[in-house]
Amino acid sequence: MGTTSSTESAQTVLERTVVASTRWLSLVTLTYRDAKGESRKWDLVSRTTKRSPTAADAVAIFVKLRGAGKEASTMLVRQFRPPVNAYTLELPAGLIDEGETPAQAALRELLEETGYTGTVDDVSPALAMSPGLTDETIHLVQVSVDLDAAVNANPKQALEDTEDIEVSMVSLRDLKQTLTNHAEGGGVVFAALWWLAMDAK
Numbered sequence: 001m002g003t004t005s006s007t008e009s010a011q012t013v014l015e016r017t018v019v020a021s022t023r024w025l026s027l028v029t030l031t032y033r034d035a036k037g038e039s040r041k042w043d044l045v046s047r048t049t050k051r052s053p054t055a056a057d058a059v060a061i062f063v064k065l066r067g068a069g070k071e072a073s074t075m076l077v078r079q080f081r082p083p084v085n086a087y088t089l090e091l092p093a094g095l096i097d098e099g100e101t102p103a104q105a106a107l108r109e110l111l112e113e114t115g116y117t118g119t120v121d122d123v124s125p126a127l128a129m130s131p132g133l134t135d136e137t138i139h140l141v142q143v144s145v146d147l148d149a150a151v152n153a154n155p156k157q158a159l160e161d162t163e164d165i166e167v168s169m170v171s172l173r174d175l176k177q178t179l180t181n182h183a184e185g186g187g188v189v190f191a192a193l194w195w196l197a198m199d200a201k
Helices: 006-010 102-114 172-184 191-199
Strands: 012-021 025-033 039-047 058-066 073-081 086-090 093-095 119-123 137-146 166-171
Touching (some): 073 102, 073 172, 086 172, 093 102, 102 119, 172 191
Antiparallel strands (some): 025 039, 058 073, 073 086, 073 166, 119 137
């Protein structure tokens, strides 16, 4: 087991100051104590919807598609993301609503974004997205979708007016090449999806 040194335990955030805020995001300046005991500053972006410092903001959903005679496959979503000015390939994902568990949020978001109903197999602990830039964390939720189930015979998305999401099914065998083709065509790939593809079988 790993151990924590006294200098590591001494490092901590002392104060949070909101510098500016919009409806969805806040720019926050942290005051923290470093390993030498000195006070330093750090700027970060935080969601205004964040319920607590320890609560995850969102879920990302790794779908395992199952069906008679079908090879191991997953589900991707393609959408335009203004911050990167490009179309992205991502896992289905969304914010966790107040009162929801990560598993509940994953099943709701999967149904809304793709029209499919599934069952939750696994929920990760809260995972950092880009810890040098933001305090956003997510749960990676693995969901199985039975393509032979009657509930999935005629999937219909329930998107918000601002959403335009294209759903595709990709075999795990072809996942890495699919992501490579998208990136080479000028698109952007969600980092966690690329990592999954490195070990996909």
